[in-house]
């Protein structure tokens with residue numbers, strides 16, 4: 001199989017694809033940390049599934065160059081056409097790679113309909129400007145936000161080759177448009193940013209809804225994944241453990257902040273009083289935890305008043 005040359009700025013971080021044994025599935029794990037020149041924007045996970053009649057890709061990584069690396073990883077294992085790319089949710093660290101699929105493949109891109117609020121928004125414009133600065137040359141003046149060819153609402157099913165893919169809207173939770181992909185025949189679940197494994201989740205989206213998020217984590221648990229590929233952190237056969245880690249953290253944030261709001265504490269007082277020692281050594285604590293707590297403080301406050 002011919003492996004195409006990457007036409008974008010060189011990627012030197014590790015983008016190896018790992019197989020899920022017996023599931024025709026491969027996945028790439030992003031590095032920890034916020035997107036920067038150090039990690040070349042490779043901070044999120046993505047994966048793909050072969051079906052005998054074509055490839056289905058879940059998520060596209062954080063730069064066009066990384067998106068193209070994903071195409072190269074696909075070509076290392078199969079020459080099946082790339083038929084679908086599922087955009088799990090429109091956060092910057094997952095979407096700029098869509099450009100590589102749009103410009104270099106015939107893949108049909110599917111997103112959840114609530115992504116429309118982001119695409120073309122001022123938030124999206126500002127985020128892209130920030131990434132052109134932080135991730136140059138991998139994100140530059142030519143980088144753009146790709147609109148899906150098709151949107152789904154609550155649920156959508158794709159039948160291709162020997163597999164059935166079920167897309168489920170799980171938002172508003174981590175974001176408005178969180179979408180989960182379940183491969184029916186193998187039980188592999190691509191959970192997107194509904195699940196973070198081995199690192200603290202990012203809870204800082206303006207539209208975050210941690211009450212729904214906890215509910216959706218229970219939904220993922222009920223799916224009993226044979227293998228879980230989260231949006232960040234390692235992929236695992238121990239889905240229940242990864243789900244309960246994310247769930248426990250969200251519930252702790254909610255409990256601490258609800259108590260503070262009830263006692264009319266300021267956020268600073270509430271943050272200082274709570275015991276966060278359980279999470280201090282978890283990856284991404286420094287970068288995300290205080291902002292997560294603040295987002296949940298505002299959320300809980302708006303629920304109560």
Ligand SMILES: [Zn+2]
Nearest residue numbers: 091174175193
């Ligand atoms: Zn996200």
